[in-house]
Amino acid sequence: MGLRMQWKTCYKKLPLAAPWALERFVCRAEALHPEDPHPEDPHPEDPHPEDPHAEYLHPEDRTLLLKPLLLRLSPAQQVTQTPGLWKRQAVRSSLLDAGIPEFQNKEWGENQHVTWESTEYQEHMEPSGSKCRRLSGALVKPLLDSVDCVLLDCDGVIWRGGQVIPGAPQVINLLKENGKRVFFVTNNSTKTRRMYADKLAALGFDASEEEVFGTAYCSAMYLKTVCGLEGGKVYLIGSPAMRQELEAVGIRQTGAGPDPIDPTDWTDVDLDPEVKAVLVGFDEHFSYMKLNRALQYLSRQGCLFVGTNRDTRLPLEGGKTVPGPGCLLQAVETAAQRQAQTVGKPNQFMFDCLASQFHVTRDRCLMVGARLDTDIMLGSSCGLKTLLTLTGVSTVADAEAHQRSGRAERQGMVPDYYVESIADLLPALQG
Template sequence: MACRKVDRTIARKIIDSIDNFLFDCDGVLWEASKEIPGSADTIAALRKLGKKIFYITNNSGKTRSQYVEKCKSLGFHAAEEDVICTGHAAAQYIKAQNLKGKVYCVGNTSMGVELDSFGIKHFGIGPDEVPGSIEQIGIQQHVNLDPEVSCVLVGFDPHINYMKMTKAASYIRKNGTLFVATNEDTHLPLAGDLVVPGTGAVVGAIKIPARKEPVVVGKPNSVMFDLLKKEHNLDPSRCMMVGDSCHTDIHVAQKCGMSSLLVLTGVSSLEDVKRYQDQSDPESKFNIPNFYCTDLKEFGKLI
C-alpha cells in the first residue's frame, strides 16, 4: 500500500473529496499546553472552506467542555458537538445498552461527570484504601460486592490499587456484566525520560484476572467513530482522519473506511510506515496512511 507525501495537487484532491476532518489532538494540534505552530491557522482555513472539524481524543481525563476550553485557549474554534473524548463516548455507549443497575467505575472525576450527564448511576471513583490488616485476615473480609452492578467501566485512574482490581474483576466475572474500557494506550505522551503508564496498564490489571476482554471505546477501535457517524450522519468515504500515530489514528481510519493523513509531529515516523509496509501481517496494512506531511502548517500552505 502506497503512502504519498501531500503536494499541491494531492491537497486539492483532498479538499475536493473530503467534507469532514477528524483530528487527533496531542501530537497533531498541540503538545501538552502549547499549540504546534501553524495548526490553528490550518484548522481555521479548513473551516473557511466549509469543512466540518471534529476533535477526537483517547484521553478520558477531560470532559468535552474542558476540551472546548483547551481548544479555545490555544486558538482553535470548538463547540461540544465537535469534540469526542473517550469518557463521553463510553458513557454514550453504556447508555445505548439500556442497562439496569449501576456502573462500577475505575476512572477519574471527568468520567464521572460524563456518566452523570447521561443519568447513569455509578460509584468507585477516587481512592479505595487497602486495609492494613489485609495480609493477616485476607481480602475477602474487606470486599462487599454490590449486587446492582451491571457494568464495569475502566479508564485512566491514578488511584488504581489491589482493592479496585479485585472489585472490578469480581464484578466482571458475574454473568451478564458489561465490561467497557475507554482505551488501551500504553503510556502518556510526555517528553523526557519519565515513563508514565497509560490507561492500558489499568485495563490490563483488571482484564487479566477477570479473564475477559473489554469493549474498547477509543482508537484504534471503531466505537467512537461509529457513535460520531450515527450522530452526524457521516459518510466515511467523505471523512479524513488526521493523526500522529499509525497504530491508533491511522488504523481506525483504515478500518472504518476513511482516508488518512499522518503528520510527523508526534508518535510515528516514516520509518514506522516503512516497517508496516514491509510486514506480512495482514493487520499491518491498516497502520499505513494514505498520505503524510511534516506538520499541519505544511498542509495548510497547500490547501
C-alpha cells in the same frame, strides 16, 4: 536536438510494498544530431536485438521496471525500453509529467550530459495508487476537495502537552471557513467534552463542545446506547471526567476516587448489587483494592466489562512517557480472565458515535493522527482517508515497516499520506 538515453539501474529492492521499486537510477542524456540517427544505430525507431548499443540494456533487462517510475504507471504495468533515438521534448515531457523536480527547469543544451541520482524514492518514485506518500504541493488541494469532514487527534497533531503546534489553529479555522466539518477525536479520558472545548478555545481554535469525541464521553455513550444501561450503575476505575460524562447521560457510578485498603479478607468486600458493568480508564488512584473489587464484580454472571482504550504508554514532552490506561485494563483483564470491550481508537465505535450524530459519509472523511496503531488504524478500519503527522510518536519508518511486513493485520496502520506537520496544509487552504 535528439537525445540518446542511457539507462543504468541498481536492482536493490526497497522496503516498499511495490515490488518494482528501485533504490536509485541514473539517467544520462547524450546530445545527438537532431536529424541523423546515431551512426552505430541504424534503426533508432525500430531497435533490433543485434543493436550494437544493447550493452546499455542488459539482455535480461530488456523489460525495464524503470519506466513506471517516470510515467507513474501501476505496479502491474511494465514498459519495454530499448535504446534508440529519443526526441528531446518527449524525454523532457515524460520527466516533467512524472513530477520529478530535479529535471524541472533544466536546460538541455548541446553536448550536455544530465545525471540524476536519487534515494528520495518515497516522494518521487511511488505509483499514484500506493500508500504512505508525502502530502505536499499539488497533492494537497485535491485531497482536501475530496472530503467534507476532517477528524483530528489532539495530542501530537494540534498540540503537544500545553503547547500548540505552530499553524494548527489557522489550519482548523480555515478548514471550517472552507466548509469542512471538523471533529476532535481523542483517547484521553481525563477530560470532559467541555474541558476540551475550553482548552481548544484558549489555544486559538474555533471549536465547540459538540465537536469533541473523547473516550470519557464515548464510553458513557457506549454503555447507554449499546449496553442499554441508562439509569443503571457501573463500577468505575477512572477519572472524575469519566464520572461526569456517565452522570450526564443518566448512568450512576461507584468507585471513583481512592479505595482504602482493608486486608482482613480480600474476597469479602462490599459489592453494590446494582452494578451491571465495570468500566476501566485512566485512574491515578488505581490500587490493589480496586483491582480486587473489579475482579469480584466481573466474577458475577452478566456483569459487562468495558475499557476506554488500550494505549499502554502516554508520551510526554522531552521524550518521557508514563503508563497509559491500557496497563490498568490489562491488569483487570488478567485478574478476571476476561477481555474487555474497548470503545476508544482504533475501535470503530468512536466513529460510529460521531457519524450517528452528524450523518457524515465515510468516503468523504479524512482522519488525521499522530499514532499508527490508534488514529490511522481507526481511519483504515472505517474506510476513511488517512493522514499521519510526524509531530507525534509515529514515524514514516514505522509505517514502512508495517507496509513491507506482508501481514494483512498491519496494513491498516499504513497511512495514505503523511506530512511533517498539520501546518503543511496551510498553503493550499490560504490559496
